[in-house]
Structures are given as structure tokens and as C-alpha cells.
Amino acid sequence: xxxxxxxxxxxxxxxxxxxxxxxxxxxxxxxxxxxxxxxxxxxxxxxxxxxxxxxxxxxxxxxxxxxxxxxxxxxxxxxxxxxxxxxxxxxxxxxxxxxxxxxxxxxxxxxxxxxxxxxxxxxxxxxxxxxxxxxxxxxxxxxxxxxxxxxxxxxxxxxxxxxxxxxxxxxxxxxxxxxxxxxxxxxxxxxx
Amino acid sequence: xxxxxxxxxxxxxxxxxxxxxxxxxxxxxxxxxxxxxxxxxxxxxxxxxxxxxxxxxxxxxxxxxxxxxxxxxxxxxxxxxxxxxxxxxxxxxxxxxxxxxxxxxxxxxxxxxxxxxxxxxxxxxxxxxxxxxxxxxxxxxxxxxxxxxxxxxxxxxxxxxxxxxxxxxxxxxxxxxxxxxxxxxxxxxxxx
Numbered sequence: 001x002x003x004x005x006x007x008x009x010x011x012x013x014x015x016x017x018x019x020x021x022x023x024x025x026x027x028x029x030x031x032x033x034x035x036x037x038x039x040x041x042x043x044x045x046x047x048x049x050x051x052x053x054x055x056x057x058x059x060x061x062x063x064x065x066x067x068x069x070x071x072x073x074x075x076x077x078x079x080x081x082x083x084x085x086x087x088x089x090x091x092x093x094x095x096x097x098x099x100x101x102x103x104x105x106x107x108x109x110x111x112x113x114x115x116x117x118x119x120x121x122x123x124x125x126x127x128x129x130x131x132x133x134x135x136x137x138x139x140x141x142x143x144x145x146x147x148x149x150x151x152x153x154x155x156x157x158x159x160x161x162x163x164x165x166x167x168x169x170x171x172x173x174x175x176x177x178x179x180x181x182x183x184x185x186x187x188x189x190x191x192x
Numbered sequence: 193x194x195x196x197x198x199x200x201x202x203x204x205x206x207x208x209x210x211x212x213x214x215x216x217x218x219x220x221x222x223x224x225x226x227x228x229x230x231x232x233x234x235x236x237x238x239x240x241x242x243x244x245x246x247x248x249x250x251x252x253x254x255x256x257x258x259x260x261x262x263x264x265x266x267x268x269x270x271x272x273x274x275x276x277x278x279x280x281x282x283x284x285x286x287x288x289x290x291x292x293x294x295x296x297x298x299x300x301x302x303x304x305x306x307x308x309x310x311x312x313x314x315x316x317x318x319x320x321x322x323x324x325x326x327x328x329x330x331x332x333x334x335x336x337x338x339x340x341x342x343x344x345x346x347x348x349x350x351x352x353x354x355x356x357x358x359x360x361x362x363x364x365x366x367x368x369x370x371x372x373x374x375x376x377x378x379x380x381x382x383x384x
Binding site: 039042044049050051052053055065067071072074077078082084086089090091114117118120121122 | 231234236237239241242243244245247257258259260261262263264265266269270274275276277278279280281282283306309310312313314315
């Protein structure tokens with residue numbers, strides 16, 4: 001199933017005169033700010049998962065303090081962000097690229113498998129990609145990511161695929177990357 | 193709202209002759225084994241989150257290897273386990289105690305707040321407690337945990353509260369802590 005929607009006219013109108021204090025912040029900080037906003041405004045409970053590591057050695061310089069002295073990064077088995085929105089399970093991965101295409105090596109095969117499992121279990125799964133040179137952000141539903149992989153042997157997804165099968169998120173003042181209205185329009189059609 | 197259910201007669205019958213290979217494993221390993229089983233059997237997608245840490249110093253002894261040389265444990269803002277089951281968001285914390293009561297200092301106040309937010313957003317939230325001396329396991333819905341905290345000023349929850357307002361999980365061979373049937377009976381009543 002390929003997800004699509006028509007933008008209601010007028011909805012994408014942007015406030016042009018806002019000053020961005022932190023233009024060029026990382027995608028991760030923009031999403032963390034957005035998720036904190038959603039939490040505070042009681043719109044959703046969505047967090048970034050901690051970085052998975054294997055701890056080898058811990059020192060205790062004092063009775064109350066523990067210092068990790070040797071640890072290694074692990075390959076993540078899941079995506080970075082998950083939580084609950086309107087009762088539904090939300091799960092996504094966020095990636096940045098400096099290129100004007102999205103190289104598929106940026107996303108681990110088991111993260112793609114994980115997103116496939118999420119949607120098979122009735123959850124909402126997607127990726128958010130920042131094309132940093134263009135300063136454009138897209139939400140691509142997992143359904144459409146999987147459709148691309150099924151129909152193509154290319155090692156990257158062209159920008160045009162995001163333009164046609166994804167949903168652009170305009171960077172704004174607060175929250176910086178307001179992706180929930182897109183989720184409403186794709187997954188909660190007519191149910192406001 | 194206090195969650196309750198009647199066990200259908202016969203449902204709690206246990207297979208008594210099974211040999212437990214790893215009796216006394218930690219609650220965490222029992223839950224990880226259970227969640228891996230659910231994943232493999234395509235029943236649910238539920239993971240333990242990585243331990244949250246703050247990384248201060250990373251060495252790169254070779255081009256391909258990164259070694260974390262200084263990092264600190266952070267207080268978790270959320271619970272340890274979350275995922276998707278039958279389209280719904282699942283979120284829980286797992287705790288062990290050697291006592292025959294559950295000391296409330298075992299669970300962080302912001303974890304309790306987090307569970308409250310989860311249920312307010314339509315997710316399913318609970319705690320799983322292992323009373324290790326008794327080798328008894330209980331699932332206590334977040335609704336009932338919050339009801340206890342609202343009605344009591346005690347610093348611990350007595351076992352009898354778990355017996356009356358929780359749901360006992362019997363340790364078994366595979367999966368070791370089969371908690372999803374309880375979720376079915378509490379949250380998906382009559383909807384099989």
C-alpha cells in the first residue's frame with residue numbers, strides 16, 4: 001500500500017518572517033525539541049532511545065559515583081524514536097544527508113526490517129530525512145520506503161521519490177519540525 | 193479506573209513437569225527471552241531500551257573502532273520496555289525486590305509520571321514486579337499503581353495489593369514470562 005494524501009489548500013502556508021535562532025542545528029536536536037514540545041503540550045509521548053552500548057568496565061571512584069571506563073557502540077536493532085500518539089504506536093528513524101539523494105547505506109537493513117514489523121503489527125512507522133544542503137525535510141511512510149526497495153535495485157532514493165511519495169516538513173519556529181499534522185492526515189483521515 | 197478481570201476457569205492451569213533450565217535468571221533476562229520469543233513468533237515487537245548514559249570521552253584506537261573511555265549513567269526519564277502489540281502502544285517498567293513488599297523507592301517518580309502520560313495518551317502501561325524470595329511475578333496495570341499512590345501515603349506496596357489488583361504471571365518454560373495473555377484479557381476484552 002502506498003500512502004498518499006492531498007494537501008488541503010492553504011495548509012502549507014508558512015510564516016515567512018520568523019527568525020530562526022538555531023538555523024542549522026542538527027536533525028536530532030530539532031526532533032528532540034519537537035518531541036519535548038509535544039510532551040509539554042500533551043500531544044504525544046515520543047522519545048529518542050539512548051545510544052545502545054556494551055559496557056565492559058565501570059569504576060567507582062566514590063560510593064555514589066560510577067564512571068564507565070570502557071564501552072563500545074553497538075549496532076542498533078531498532079530505530080531511534082518511538083512512543084505513543086492518539087493511542088497508536090509511533091516508530092521512526094531520522095537521517096541526514098549532504099547529498100541530493102538518500103543513500104540506502106545510511107539506514108541499517110535491520111532497521112528497515114524493524115519498520116516492516118512495526119507496520120505489520122499495526123503501528124505507524126516512517127523515516128524523516130533531512131537533505132542538509134537543500135534544508136529540506138521529508139517524512140516518508142515505511143510503506144513507501146518498502147515499496148521503493150521492492151521495486152528498485154538502486155543504492156539510493158532520489159529526491160524526486162521523496163517529493164512524490166513523501167511529505168515535506170517545513171522547518172519552523174516552534175515546534176521546529178511539526179510532523180504530527182502529517183501523521184493525522186495520513187493515518188487518522190477524517191478522524192479529528 | 194481500577195483494572196480487574198476474572199480468570200476464566202482452567203486458564204491458570206500450569207504445566208507442572210517442565211524442567212527450568214535457568215531457574216533464578218534475572219527478571220531482565222527472562223523478559224528479554226520472552227520479548228525475543230514474541231518477536232520471532234510475530235506476536236509483538238517489544239524491546240528493552242538501552243541504558244541511558246552521558247558520553248564524555250571517546251578514543252579511536254583505530255580507524256574503525258571507537259572506545260568510550262568516560263561516560264556516566266543518567267537517571268532514566270522513561271521506563272525500560274516499550275513497543276507495539278495489536279496496534280497499541282505498550283510501555284512498562286520491570287523491578288525486582290527481595291522483600292515481601294514492593295518499596296516505592298525502587299521506581300523513579302518520573303517513571304510513574306511517564307506511565308501516567310502513556311495511559312492518558314491511550315497507550316497500555318504497567319509494571320512487572322518479581323518478588324525474588326517468593327519466586328512470584330505480578331503485572332500491575334499503571335491505573336492500579338496510580339490508584340494506590342493516590343489513596344496511600346505508604347512507602348511500599350504490600351504483596352496483598354498485587355494479589356488483589358495485579359495479575360500473577362507464572363514462570364514457565366517458553367516464553368518464560370508470558371504476559372501478553374494478561375494484556376489480552378485486560379485491554380482487549382472479548383476481542384479475539
